[in-house]
Amino acid sequence: MTSALVDSLRKGNRLALSRILSQVENGSPEGLAALEELFLVTGSAQKIGITGPPGSGKSTLVNALARELRLREPDKKVAIIAVDPSSPFTGGAILGDRVRMLDLQDDKQIFIRSMASRGALGGLAEQTQALSQVFDAAGYSFILIETVGAGQSEVDVVDLAHTTIVVDTPGMGDDIQSIKAGILEIADILVINKSDRPGADQSASHLRNMVEMGYAKRSHAGKHSLQDFSEKAAEELSSEDWIPPVLKTVASDYEGISELVDSILAHAACLHQSGKWRVKDQAAIRATIRHQLIAGLLKDFKKNVPTEQVEALVAAAQDRSISPNEAVRRLLAYNRSNILESSE
Numbered sequence: 001m002t003s004a005l006v007d008s009l010r011k012g013n014r015l016a017l018s019r020i021l022s023q024v025e026n027g028s029p030e031g032l033a034a035l036e037e038l039f040l041v042t043g044s045a046q047k048i049g050i051t052g053p054p055g056s057g058k059s060t061l062v063n064a065l066a067r068e069l070r071l072r073e074p075d076k077k078v079a080i081i082a083v084d085p086s087s088p089f090t091g092g093a094i095l096g097d098r099v100r101m102l103d104l105q106d107d108k109q110i111f112i113r114s115m116a117s118r119g120a121l122g123g124l125a126e127q128t129q130a131l132s133q134v135f136d137a138a139g140y141s142f143i144l145i146e147t148v149g150a151g152q153s154e155v156d157v158v159d160l161a162h163t164t165i166v167v168d169t170p171g172m173g174d175d176i177q178s179i180k181a182g183i184l185e186i187a188d189i190l191v192i193n194k195s196d197r198p199g200a201d202q203s204a205s206h207l208r209n210m211v212e213m214g215y216a217k218r219s220h221a222g223k224h225s226l227q228d229f230s231e232k233a234a235e236e237l238s239s240e241d242w243i244p245p246v247l248k249t250v251a252s253d254y255e256g257i258s259e260l261v262d263s264i265l266a267h268a269a270c271l272h273q274s275g276k277w278r279v280k281d282q283a284a285i286r287a288t289i290r291h292q293l294i295a296g297l298l299k300d301f302k303k304n305v306p307t308e309q310v311e312a313l314v315a316a317a318q319d320r321s322i323s324p325n326e327a328v329r330r331l332l333a334y335n336r337s338n339i340l341e342s343s344e
């Protein structure tokens with residue numbers, strides 16, 4: 001049964017969208033019910049993760065990207081999700097003339113959402129996943145997800161993106177070195193933003209060298225973001241048909257944005273062509289089920305087995321009267337017997 005609110009969201013009503021996003025974010029029963037219904041019509045949006053160190057210009061870049069995508073694909077809607085934003089979205093005030101003509105706030109085909117809270121739906125990645133499913137079902141073709149530096153957040157939102165853009169700034173040679181491994185594993189597109197500053201060319205060529213050197217390795221290692229998925233999926237994904245480009249931008253002046261959008265669209269085309277879009281999608285769904293299954297089992301276990309029981313067996317193992325293995329065996333047996341009892 002479709003609720004009236006879900007109906008209006010599917011028809012493009014922004015107020016309905018906004019309300020469902022809040023319900024989902026709060027983990028309310030209405031929100032979860034809406035999500036279950038909406039999931040069935042998801043799968044077409046391109047989720048684009050933008051990550052990088054604080055202050056590197058991610059928000060500015062996302063603003064510019066949203067505009068350029070709208071100019072390029074006037075029939076398509078763009079959503080922005082900011083995870084843990086420390087700087088607000090500008091809505092265009094600091095951008096140049098060309099972009100002011102198309103103000104984010106005035107463009108009803110752009111929807112900006114900052115993640116206000118965390119915890120209601122598990123970790124940040126789950127919340128972001130849920131919100132992007134709502135946008136996807138609401139007909140948003142591009143979902144831009146700004147997140148704090150890769151590897152710095154507890155959960156990498158990168159895991160759910162089709163396309164991951166890693167942003168850095170010039171003159172951070174040492175930094176680039178230190179996050180090199182992470183960058184090469186997760187980036188589909190590398191961006192040197194603030195290229196109006198000295199050292200941009202060196203940083204770009206430095207990164208290009210690293211991409212070239214690391215690429216052979218990467219194709220064997222598979223993407224780190226897929227470590228949770230089946231090995232087969234990771235293998236299928238880590239081939240060499242996409243080599244991450246290194247681009248220079250001045251997001252505050254809209255420079256290099258057009259090239260960046262070219263790369264984003266090309267990456268989507270490449271994923272579709274190679275069949276990896278589908279593989280990624282399937283892997284993400286498998287991971288979601290696995291995640292929720294583990295959470296559900298744990299919840300059942302906590303309901304079935306009293307803390308004292310757990311603590312007693314932990315203590316017994318700590319005393320070396322039984323092995324940890326035996327403790328687990330007994331706990332699982334206890335859990336099972338309670339499941340049997342409650343189902344009788």
Ligand SMILES: Nc1nc2c(ncn2[C@@H]2O[C@H](COP(=O)(O)OP(=O)(O)OP(=O)(O)O)[C@@H](O)[C@H]2O)c(=O)[nH]1
Nearest residue numbers: 054055056057058059060086087193194250251252
């Ligand atoms: N010189 C220069 N400044 C820029 C450029 N892009 C962004 N900025 C400025 O850099 C500052 C930080 O930009 P943000 O877009 O807020 O950076 P951010 O990565 O989103 O920051 P956090 O979300 O706090 O991590 C702002 O004052 C921007 O105006 C650029 O290309 N060149």
Ligand SMILES: [Mg+2]
Nearest residue numbers: 058059086087
């Ligand atoms: Mg920001």
